[in-house]
Amino acid sequence: MDKGSGSYEVLLEVNGLWKIFGENLTDFVPDNPDSISRIQGEGAVLAVRNVSFTVRRGEVFVIMGLSGSGKSTLLRCIPRLHQPTRGEVIINGRNVLEMDENELIEFRRYEIAMIFQHYGLLPHRNVLENVAFGLKLRGVPSKERTEQARQAIVRVGLEGWENYYPSQLSGGMRQRVGIARALVQGSDLLLMDEPFSGLDPLIRREMQDMLINLLKEENKTIVFVTHDLHEAARLGDRMAVMRQGEFVQQGTPAEVINNPVDEYVARFVADERQLIAGKKVRQQPTTASMARASAARR
Ligand SMILES: Nc1ncnc2c1ncn2[C@@H]1O[C@H](COP(=O)(O)OP(=O)(O)OP(=O)(O)O)[C@@H](O)[C@H]1O
Numbered sequence: 001m002d003k004g005s006g007s008y009e010v011l012l013e014v015n016g017l018w019k020i021f022g023e024n025l026t027d028f029v030p031d032n033p034d035s036i037s038r039i040q041g042e043g044a045v046l047a048v049r050n051v052s053f054t055v056r057r058g059e060v061f062v063i064m065g066l067s068g069s070g071k072s073t074l075l076r077c078i079p080r081l082h083q084p085t086r087g088e089v090i091i092n093g094r095n096v097l098e099m100d101e102n103e104l105i106e107f108r109r110y111e112i113a114m115i116f117q118h119y120g121l122l123p124h125r126n127v128l129e130n131v132a133f134g135l136k137l138r139g140v141p142s143k144e145r146t147e148q149a150r151q152a153i154v155r156v157g158l159e160g161w162e163n164y165y166p167s168q169l170s171g172g173m174r175q176r177v178g179i180a181r182a183l184v185q186g187s188d189l190l191l192m193d194e195p196f197s198g199l200d201p202l203i204r205r206e207m208q209d210m211l212i213n214l215l216k217e218e219n220k221t222i223v224f225v226t227h228d229l230h231e232a233a234r235l236g237d238r239m240a241v242m243r244q245g246e247f248v249q250q251g252t253p254a255e256v257i258n259n260p261v262d263e264y265v266a267r268f269v270a271d272e273r274q275l276i277a278g279k280k281v282r283q284q285p286t287t288a289s290m291a292r293a294s295a296a297r298r
């Protein structure tokens with residue numbers, strides 16, 4: 001799709017999503033306060049409460065919020081790693097919650113890639129084998145998957161490290177392997193849960209730059225969880241702030257930073273305001289979206 005044209009296609013749509021950890025939820029009625037009190041009284045955790053958002057193709061959508069606010073749970077509900085209690089998750093026009101077991105396996109293998117802070121590389125396989133592993137599961141022949149894996153390794157800047165093992169790599173390099181592994185799958189949608197949180201600030205910035213550069217070449221759509229507003233502002237086209245399972249504000253990073261809806265959101269943006277040293281955040285595209293727009297023009 002031509003991202004410069006101004007036309008947008010929705011890739012991911014989440015409607016009225018609830019995730020409750022607990023028992024006896026079959027007769028739970030989302031909008032009924034009595035029903036909510038009942039399950040809370042029984043010790044249920046309302047990790048995600050009535051969350052709705054859409055992500056357009058090619059967009060980076062960032063989710064922020066305090067620890068325990070439900071970010072990871074929400075992200076994991078998208079490919080049904082957690083089974084949502086209520087709501088809809090629609091990707092490319094298909095409702096993930098209506099997929100049967102086989103459809104779900106196919107969907108996870110082809111249409112979505114996940115990158116977490118603890119990336120779960122296979123320790124007894126080298127970089128090349130780790131990156132190619134998803135293709136092996138799909139039955140891609142050895143020569144072809146090696147070729148594709150090598151290309152992805154180059155794209156994340158790890159050329160020359162193909163034969164090293166995860167234990168021989170730094171945290172940043174391991175995360176590059178995780179990203180290469182996701183890229184090689186060729187899926188449109190990447191779910192990233194604090195992928196750079198364990199890294200020191202310089203490496204973290206390098207990883208952000210790498211992601212921004214990748215987005216120039218690849219039409220990826222990303223849902224990105226972070227604690228770091230600066231990261232959100234660099235990478236995000238739009239963002240949402242979560243509190244106790246709910247989205248309290250959605251908008252561009254500039255909108256959220258300049259106009260926090262309440263004290264909770266204001267707390268996050270306070271640091272960022274200091275960082276930009278009194279300068280108003282301009283209502284302009286983020287670094288990531290500008291990079292992609294220039295790629296689309298080429
Ligand atoms: N498997 C589970 N069973 C029961 N409760 C859970 C489970 N997973 C998460 N929770 C609860 O759901 C709530 C949201 O947790 P979640 O991990 O989504 O938060 P988070 O925003 O990702 O936090 P962090 O920033 O620390 O990663 C928390 O109260 C947590 O205890």
Ligand SMILES: [Mg+2]
Nearest residue numbers: 071072073193
């Ligand atoms: Mg989390």
